[in-house]
Amino acid sequence: MSSEPTSANAPARGGTAATRRRRREAEIISATRRLFDERGVRDAQIEDIARAVGINRAIIYRHFTGKEELFSLTLVQYLDELRVALEQAAAVTDEPRDQLVRLVEAFVDYGLAHPAFVDCAQAIMRRPGGDLLEEVSESAMYRLGQAISGCLSVLTRTITAGAESGDFHVDDPGLLANMLYASGLGTLQLGRVAMRVSEEEPGVPRISRVTAEQVRDHMVASALAVAAGAPASTGSPTRGR
Missing domain, CATH: 1.10.357.10 (Tetracycline Repressor, domain 2)
Structure with a gap:
C-alpha cells in the first residue's frame, strides 16, 4: 500500500526538480547577460557570474558543460x-x-x-x-x-x-x-x-x-x-x- 503514494508522487517531484533546474539555468544566463552588458565578454568570469547569482561556481558546472x-x-x-x-x-x-x-x-x-x-x-x-x-x-x-x-x-x-x-x-x-x-x-x-x-x-x-x-x-x-x-x-x- 505504501508504494502507491510514492509512485503517484514521483512525477510531481520530478517535475518540480526540472522546474527548479530550468529556473536556476535562466538565472545564471540572465546574470551572464548582465555582466556581458556591463563589463564585456572578456571581463566576465565564472566566479563573477556565480557571485551575481549567489551560488558557488561549482553549481554552474552542474547546469552547463x-x-x-x-x-x-x-x-x-x-x-x-x-x-x-x-x-x-x-x-x-x-x-x-x-x-x-x-x-x-x-x-x-x-x-x-x-x-x-x-x-x-x-x-x-x-x-x-x-x-x-x-x-x-x-x-x-x-x-x-x-x-x-x-x-x-x-x-x-x-x-x-x-x-x-x-x-x-x-x-x-x-x-x-x-x-x-x-x-x-x-x-x-x-x-x-x-x-x-x-x-x-x-x-x-x-x-x-x-x-x-x-x-x-x-x-x-x-x-x-x-x-x-x-x-x-x-x-x-x-x-x-
Missing part, C-alpha cells in the same frame, strides 16, 4: 532579441530592396547598441565547429542553431523574394544571408573601435574616425550590391531606388 556552453546560451538571448528587431524591420515594407536596407540597418543598430552581442557572437564563431561540438551539449547547440537560423530566415526570405522579383541576382539566398551575417559582425567591430587606418603618405599612417553612419551606409551598400550581383560600393544608398 562549461564556459563555452554558458556563453552560447547567453548568445541565444541576444539572437532572440535581434530576430524580433529584424522581423519588425521587415514588416515595414514588402519591397525587397527597401526591406533589405531596413534589415541591415536594424542589424547595425542592434549591434552598436549591444557590443557584447558582437563579442559573444564572434567568440563563438572563432571556435572550430568540431571543438565547439565537443564542448557544448547537443541540446545547447540545438538552441543556438535555432536562434541563429531564426535571424537568418528573416534575411533569407527577403533575399529570396528579391531574387523572385528580379531585384536581386542570387543563386543561394541562404548562403548569402550567412555571409552577410558573418561579415556584418566584422564590420560592426570596426564601428565599435570607431577608427580607421590609412596611409597619409608612403610609410606614414593616419588614424581617423569612423562614424556609426559610415558603418551603416557601408553595410547597406555592400548588401545591396552583393544581392544585385554588382561590386560593393561605399556610397550612401537610397531606399526604393
